[in-house]
Amino acid sequence: MTPFNVIFFIALPYAALLMFFVGTIYRYKATKFKFSSLSSQFLETRKLYWGSVPFHWGILFLFFGHLIAFLFPSSILAWNQQPVRLIILEVSAFVGGVVTLLGLINLFYRRLTDARLRKVTSLIDILLEALLITEIFLGLWVAFGYRWGSSWFATVLSPYLKSIFTFSPNIDAVVMLPFIIQLHIILAFVIFLIIPFTRLVHVLVYPLSYLWRPYQKVIWNWDRKQIRSTQTKWTIHKPRNN
């Protein structure tokens, strides 16, 4: 239990969680206008295709891979019992990582070299992209250098993350890990920590509800059938208005 371990594996994850929830909720409530994906496709579209598409699909694949390994570690272990399946999983995850990294590098290059894009690039955008590139690079390093990650993630990291979420942090296993893996974990917390201060908030408002809402949307300022009816009683409460 060195101070290093306490700071980075107990304090940091809680700080990240707190900041994530408080920060995003505050930002959503107080500065809704600033809640946007801030798409730059309007200024540059061709290079964006080769960056945004591989990056987004890749990161979604990786994110859900990590999420499944965290939520259902036994399922991953069961899958990995046969070497062929283990290799399929590891190879596809690695390819996913490479695709994501290439996409992200394309995005980074595009953002730094295009004169128009520089006008819509803030310092935090650059910091975020640098962080993500490092994080994905580290992830690939871990996957390549410390095999087989999908199995030991389930046995080592899933219990650790679970202990964080159950407020009984147990860092015995995680402190034993090689430094590169620790760095990958620490950076992941840092990225969570800065989500409220970045454009990453757009992930949280991915418009899934579009799938089940009707296409057309009409809004009345008042209940149109009630407003001019003489039967309607005046009340002090606000009536529902869409």
Place this chain on the structure above:
Amino acid sequence: MDVRSQIAMVFHLDKCIGCHTCSIACKNIWTDRKGAEYMWWNNVETKPGTGYPTKWEDQDIYKGGWKKNGKEKISLRGSGKYKGLLNIFHNPHLPVLDDYYEPWTYKYLDLIESPAGDDQPTARPVSLVTGKPLDIKSGPNWDDDLSGTPEYARRDPNLENLSKAEQEAMFQLEKMAMFYLPRICNHCLNPACVASCPSGAIYKRGEDGVVLINQKVCRAWRMCVTACPYKKSYYNWNTGKSEKCILCYPRLEAGHAPACMHSCVGRIRYLGVLLYDADKIEEAASVSDEELIDSQLDLILDPFDEEVIRNAKENGVADSTIKAAQTSPVYKFVKEWGLALPLHAEYRTLPMLFYVPPMLPVMASLSTTDDSGQAVKLDPIAKFWDKNHRYDTTSKTIMQTVEQARFPVKYMANLFGTGNEEKLIEVLKKQLAVRVHRRHVTVGDVDAGLTNDTLNEVKLTAEIADDIYRLTSLAKFDDRFNIPPAHREQAIEMLENAGDTKGSTGFGFKETPQRGL
């Protein structure tokens, strides 16, 4: 019957002189901001021409509007629930800045503050996006008045079904003609932008049908820009939010005409209320191309009909709004007289902005005649006409000139008639009949018999023709703009207890529209 009210507009294209005053009024009020410099919520295009953004009517490029699949259903062409969410990371059909133009200004200070030298200082153009000097390659009205080269006009998507010969005829110098097409958001009944917005930020106001984008809900998914076939939803690259024409709703609510309409020099614009049946919208948008205009006009209800009035009242439409619908100039042009048609109804958004098609060029025909005395009067430059032809405005063949117009009816039909020439000819003949009638009344060189025949052919009476003439030519401000009271005071009372907020500084809070992190 679900009766709702809609503020609708009529643009009388014969009166448009292409002065762009409307565009400037709009720009000065709404889009003179960083990120919005390139936007023209109101713009005026020269037709034939490619328009703004370039070739916006070519839905093979931009994939806007609705398309009909099979027998019943319509679906969004380039967006929608599945396509939209799949293309959210990169929208392949999004028009980009260069499809509009890169906005610029000039370094005027250089004219004053340049050090003394051998050369006259110039004001160099600089981009309003990057701030760097730029070579101006195009602007919002690059092909204004068919300027520069006919190449722009030749690329007009509406020329598609015209034969090569017909196209060539349009561009012969002696026959060249053009007209202006002012465009704003159509505030459609079946808006594709609303349907395409994944966030649900765009909505239609129930009370007056104005289509708006909630700036706090917009997340820059950019689908509305693709979906609007008129390309009237714009992406603000600075704030990361889409914006569009708001029909100056703050002005409307205060009883003023929208800025573009108020400033219109040619007084081409009319604004008024229409009542429509919202239950039938989807049905009306799903009929075949040929029936689209009629089905759209059938949605608009007769504001004098007892049942319509009763249903409207049940639906909370204010008496004042019903009254406004009864005196609406738009209802007269669109329904009573059948003079105004929607622009590109084939996009199936049921636009609520109607155009009276222009009679370009001034209706006249060349008739064969032995009257060599007339031929002498012809301008020597106009040598296209041989001596046996006469520039004729009063001949008995006057009604055929619509089909023989210098500007092909087929072209007009592509714009205003979903390709249906009959529709256009009917409208143009009505306008012509009004002119013949007025010529008979004021000049008197058309005999009464011909005038009556002309009016009868298009089922007009002298009284209606006079009404059309009056609303077209003499209408005063209040005749052109019939704005119902918005009754916002009731809305506010329903939203907030006015007593609770007494002494405070307004409702809710305001957030400065700054770009997010």
